[in-house]
Amino acid sequence: MTHTLGRRRTRCSIALTAAATLALGGCSLGGSDSGPPPDKPTVSTARFTLTPQDGSEGVAPETVVSVGAGGGHLTEVVLTAADGSVVPGAMSAGGASWHSTRPLGYGAAYTVRATAVDEHGLTGTRTSTFTTSTPKSLIGVKSITPETGATVGVGMPISIEFDHEIKDPKIRAAVEERLVVATSIPVEGAWGWIDDTTVRFRPKEYWPAGTKVSVSGDLQGLPMGDDGVYGADGQGADFAIGPAVITTVDAAAHQMMVTRDGEVLRTVPVTTGKPGFTTRSGTKVILGKEQHVVMDGTTVGIAEGSSEAYRLDVYWAARVTWSGEYLHAAPWSVASQGVANVSHGCVGMSTEDARWYFGVVNIGDVVNVVNTGSDKVMETTGNGYGEWNLPFERWLESSAAGATVTGAPTTV
Template sequence: MRRTLVTVVAMAVITPAALAACGKDAKQDSAWVGTPAASGSASAPAKSEPVTESATVPVSLALTPATGKTGVPLSTEIGVKLAGGKITGVTLKDAKGAAVPGKLRDDGTSWIPGRTLSPNQKYSATVVATAGDGQTTTQTTSFTTMGKPGRKTGTGLYLFDDRTYGVAMPVVVEFSPGVKKADRAAVQRRLFVSTSPAQPGVWSWTSSGTQAYYRGPEFWKPGTTIAVRVAVGGLPTGGGRYGDRDRSATAKIGRSFEMKVDNASKKMTVVQDGKTVKTMPVSLGKKSTPSSSGVMVVMEKKEATVFDTTDTDGDEGYVTDIEFAQRLTWSGQYIHSAPWSVGSQGRRNVSHGCVNVSPANARWLFDKTLIGDPVTVKGTGDKLAYGNGWTPWDLSWAEYIKGSALPVPAALK
């Protein structure tokens, strides 16, 4: 009997197809995550060319889109080709003279509007460059955006504003339909993350292109603030489609809380801030429905739910009330209260793939955990499938960065 559950904690546009395992909720909920991008959230301040003391170096400045260009995507950036100085000002205004906020890219090659541009709108951009002797050069361009896109790529961000997450919480962006390999680099260039304190990371795509993850080489430091902007509103995503909207969120990382499950001992060890705080017996998936081994994270928490497998298992299916359920995979692997298996916990595996614990231990865990807390299961007869849940930590760093559509900085290789 293999179960599925389609609900998610911080659901984006779509839920990946359920695969199979322990449970499926009787009801299904979903919610958009993130808010329209805040101005200026695109990137850090630009790095410009060194300014020399010589006043003889001429400034060369050229802009894109070209003046008079029409049908420009709503995601367009003001491209800057500069030599002999540094950019000291960029202004973008709509037809009514209202300014659009934005920031330069880190490399200074373009200026990114802080929000999606309006369709069928004329915009004018003014860019000022300053030479080493203080002389300024100004260039302008004007263009008209395309109409409202007819075909869109649905997007979602699994992150809520002002929430606190576990140290393994990846940034997860979802796309429907998935983005093909040829189009991923352009999309990835519009995915921005900043952390405080700074902890560099890399984006990596699942093979289907339906999800892109962001993580660093190690779990986030407790207390970290993560700010995300998915600036894909109006962005060409391939196949004549355009991103549906910009999304953003700012969240925090809480204390370190790790759950380590060992099939050999049939025990879970709980480590908080580097210290073991509790151990408890568990019962994992039986031979016919083994639990997956791998590094997972808590994706969803439900104090009470219903596992219903009748739609997938037919006459062999069942409907069971479940308490203190914490989702680990899309296919339905959970940590949950299992009073019926207390006698087997610590001794033998009897579940349908879930991590069974006693009611008291299930409540204790439920009260302690955060979405994004890491859960490592080892020693079972099944390996976690990449993409079956928020799985970027299940790959080594060397394997993980292979999924980036852009070159990885040398310092992070």
């Protein structure tokens, strides 16, 4: 009996030992599966894509510089010219890409430095350098009217003259998109081409009195031909609109009424063009003022020595057409003023009234001539600022872009 009981205790001990061994073995296997954490990278894995590529030469100035980041996101991109100036750009949401927002200079060296952070929080950088091409020739702004500092009337258009002809409609449209008009009061208008070298901005309605206007015409980086022709650096002008001075000449009544901001300042007896020399009807804009001017009939096609010939010293003259129409002092026709039309096309008044009028009006003020009884009308282009004689929809047809423009806010 003693022997039998001993054997049973041995078997039980072995079973318990085996179970314990299995339990311990299970814990050991679990620890072996998790293992130590993998090592964190020490170098950023962000990948960069840059255009133009590093070392590029002869890059077109209109090229948009772009930077992309893979395996991370961009945190900063700086594009710098050799002179230290920084080219502005825009970053996409999330920092996946960046692109320049201003044209590049001509024959210039640039460096772009991009910084990105990868998924592990590591920062990487990439630097690229390139140079742009030099144009064969440039087309730029020759002049802008009105000039900086001027105060002009509510009918004054903005006129930009270029130093070379621009005939291609696509290039004209691209030029219009580069021309910027900013106004202190929202103003809707449109650009229109007068000829191959001149484009004008006309508001839909007269400028609001007191408006401050800023205009710029930067063509830098704009391709203007297939033979290496580009736009030049731009010019700009800041000017102001004065009070709304409107002159209405009634040829049938022989009267001229002058208002300022809707208030009647004076009604003046006048004489206008006689039959054969009728004053143009329609809306005109004062082009300039001359205290003294010599008027010679031969300059408007009147033969010297004929019954209509004249050569006169004229004072207090406000010009409204390039062909020679003025509003001026005409002391020789005082007896006819307010009674009959006896001039060769100008609006004549007494010296006293002309001196007063000269002091009231400004370049850009509006002159409306009505009731002439003639079909002789103010030209819409070429003989002054006749654009106001076109409905705005018709004026818009002269825009290569075919688009209206609303002045961006300005405080100039």
